[in-house]
Amino acid sequence: MNLVFLGPPGAGKGTQAHRIEKAHGLVQLSTGDMLRAHVANETELGNLAKVPMERGILVPDDLISAIIAERLDQPDCANGFVLDGFPRTTQQANALGVMLEKRGLSMDAVIELTVDDAALAKRVTGRFQCANCQVAYHDEFNRPKVEGVCDSCGGTEFNRRSDDTAETVMARLEQYHKQTAPLLDYYGERGLLHRIDAMQDIDDVTADLENVINSV
Numbered sequence: 001m002n003l004v005f006l007g008p009p010g011a012g013k014g015t016q017a018h019r020i021e022k023a024h025g026l027v028q029l030s031t032g033d034m035l036r037a038h039v040a041n042e043t044e045l046g047n048l049a050k051v052p053m054e055r056g057i058l059v060p061d062d063l064i065s066a067i068i069a070e071r072l073d074q075p076d077c078a079n080g081f082v083l084d085g086f087p088r089t090t091q092q093a094n095a096l097g098v099m100l101e102k103r104g105l106s107m108d109a110v111i112e113l114t115v116d117d118a119a120l121a122k123r124v125t126g127r128f129q130c131a132n133c134q135v136a137y138h139d140e141f142n143r144p145k146v147e148g149v150c151d152s153c154g155g156t157e158f159n160r161r162s163d164d165t166a167e168t169v170m171a172r173l174e175q176y177h178k179q180t181a182p183l184l185d186y187y188g189e190r191g192l193l194h195r196i197d198a199m200q201d202i203d204d205v206t207a208d209l210e211n212v213i214n215s216v
């Protein structure tokens, strides 16, 4: 099964993609995580992506599409994947369609996680993640079960993203509404779009996602 998660910054795409990866053996393909790894390793791509990411604007379509094309050819994607953070523009969606067709693959569902804009800044500014496996937690809404220990990998180091400031989240949200929201119609017209109320508790969002996955 191949899925796309769409939603604004802080909607819970990464949180839910991680759960679905564990439950269904689908690989989580997070373009944000991939880019952050490039920035940390100071690769050529990382150096190109660093400034736009810090400003909350999108990196160029061709760069990000090339990363995904390369990633789809790795053997762990053969059982299916969840795209978390890609596509984000119509050009990326077109590129994805071509990539899948070339590989004889198709998209099974595009799932939008809907959250009120007003709730997003609090989610993003309160986020911290495991330095080892990148699973996200929240100061108030989602703390590790054992304080200071990652539920997923047992890691004990956590960090915060440099783009998780109140100012940058507004820029990211603006990008979402301008560049990514048109994909809702794009995938709606193709009969692939499902909507889930992601204002609910994390477990309830997962339950709704499972229902969608079972239905497709």
Ligand code: AP5
Pocket: 007, 008, 009, 010, 011, 012, 013, 014, 015, 016, 031, 032, 033, 035, 052, 053, 054, 056, 057, 058, 059, 060, 061, 064, 084, 085, 086, 087, 088, 092, 123, 124, 126, 127, 128, 136, 137, 138, 139, 141, 142, 172, 198, 199, 200, 201, 202, 205
């Ligand atoms: P990226 O890392 O993809 O950031 P984003 O899309 O802005 O999404 P986030 O990771 O902020 O949020 P999320 O929806 O995953 O929420 P999470 O589950 O963590 O991209 C970063 C940057 O990289 C972009 O700005 C751009 O520059 C670049 N980039 C990436 N992809 C690109 C592309 N395709 N093209 C061009 N540029 C690209 O949850 C958030 C918080 O809320 C957590 O603390 C979590 O614990 C909590 N939470 C989750 N669910 C709930 C809930 N139901 N109730 C309460 N709290 C919740």
